[in-house]
Amino acid sequence: MKPSLPSLFVLGVVALTETRAGSHSMRYFFTFISVGYVDDQQFVRFDSSSESQRLELRAAWMDKVDEDYWERQTQISRRTAQIYGVNLETLLGYYNQSRGGLHTLQRMLGCEVHPDGSFRKGFDQHAYDGHDYIALDRETLTWTAADTGAENTKRKWEAERSFAEGQKAYLEETCVQWLKKYLQMGKDVLLRTDPPSARVSRHSGPDGEVSLRCRAQGFYPAEISLTWLRDGEEQLQDTEFIETRPGGDGTFQKWAAVAMAPGQEDRYSCRVQHEALAQPLSLRWEPEASSLWVIAGVTAGVLVMVTAVVAGAVILRRRNSGREAWRGPIRQQEAGPGGKLLQPQSRDEWGEFRQGKGCVCA
Incomplete structure (x- = not known):
């Protein structure tokens, strides 16, 4: 069951081709700290170490959403951060690493659309300590592991085919819908072109x-x-x-x-x-x-590329210092205690996951 959307989001299809030519994309980056971007513009942020632990507004055009949106996304972000902490512990075991070190676990999830708003491609990529870890092959519904540590995750996720199917559905459907809605909400800012x-x-x-x-x-x-x-x-x-x-x-x-x-x-x-x-x-x-x-004073009638990104880095023990830059696709959260694969257990959880803020839940 897909989560209900705020009434504001009942918008229909956006006429993207009337504004600028070019593809559009929406990306989410997950960890303890998340920062969201739509078309290079930051629009949301969540920090699990903050006093409020709430999703924060970062773009004026987002003030149109109602309180239900902020409450729901805050709860999803909190649960995601908790699961990332558990999964980071699992990866330490995979790579024979001690708890005393500093490590990062990241994930990038998103989609791109053509100028007419139709789906172009989707990606679900994961990294550990700044290096590629595992990524979804959307066509085959399989996972590509970057090393022997990631092979553990690959075996678990491919044993649960519904996980990859849920990701594919999010990338091709829900992600595209939200991208169009955000684009419409912030069109005065997001669809502009400023010449250099x-x-x-x-x-x-x-x-x-x-x-x-x-x-x-x-x-x-x-x-x-x-x-x-x-x-x-x-x-x-x-x-x-x-x-x-x-x-x-x-x-x-x-x-x-x-x-x-x-x-x-x-x-x-x-x-x-x-x-x-x-x-x-x-x-x-x-x-x-x-x-x-x-x-440069002449602008072309081309459509802006829209990028929504939620970015962050998971840090064991000291979350707010020494973060290592991610140089490749982000790795997804992993198994829980004892190596048990964490994944959604209900249709509601799948709905939250497919909104782009969920994760593999216990």
Whole structure:
């Protein structure tokens, strides 16, 4: 039985194609601390070590949901955090590790849709201590284990086929429905496009080396391409990139640098591509105008990619310090005491699980 939704969510199909072109996605990351994102915008957060232990609002457009939504999602988040603690203990046994160390258990669950709102793909991936652990193969309803420790989980989960079936149903149905609802609720923020402003600057090193840096900022959504060209040819060697980063005002920033011999600067150009641009920008270093920003003022009628993410890291003993970054798909919670597989035992529990906030319950 699917959980009842707040009356606010009786919305029908969103006409996504009228706004921007591009796929959309919703992702949840689970552990003791959870942070949710819709289209690169944080919208919810839960911290099991906080005094209130309640799901917290992080986006103004979420104030439209009623109290039942917050209460239900808070209870699900609390139960999820408790189960993650039990499952983390199990993984310590699988890898012969002591309780005195610091370890992380993570999970990413979500879906992507086409511009017309139809299902594109889904994923349920898990990691332990920042490395791939196990992931769902949605087509075969099997689990792909990354190492011998994860083989224990694979055997247990595949022995309970209903677990994979429930995940598949969530990814292809419920996840898509919630993605459309969140997108509709926050459309003024989530479906906008902000073009980047960009510039090229020159930097000299202590040994006389020279580099040009192409920096873009103020853009939304986060996906952007910065490419260095030498005499019109893409330059991959001697090029350095930083990951796209939040700008602190709801937009993003990124830069790419290329090294060269002095006197070669005029052979290089930076190409900036973003969905808010009618056409790519082509920028060169201009000594007399190196401090000026090029503002891209033409937006394209393309649809924003929507990402909803709930992110976090489970930490044994000290939850709020020394978290290790996740470098791959997140691992799912595991078995309980004595190696017993934890999973939903009722239709109601499956409903909660399929909302994206549940987990393998005892």
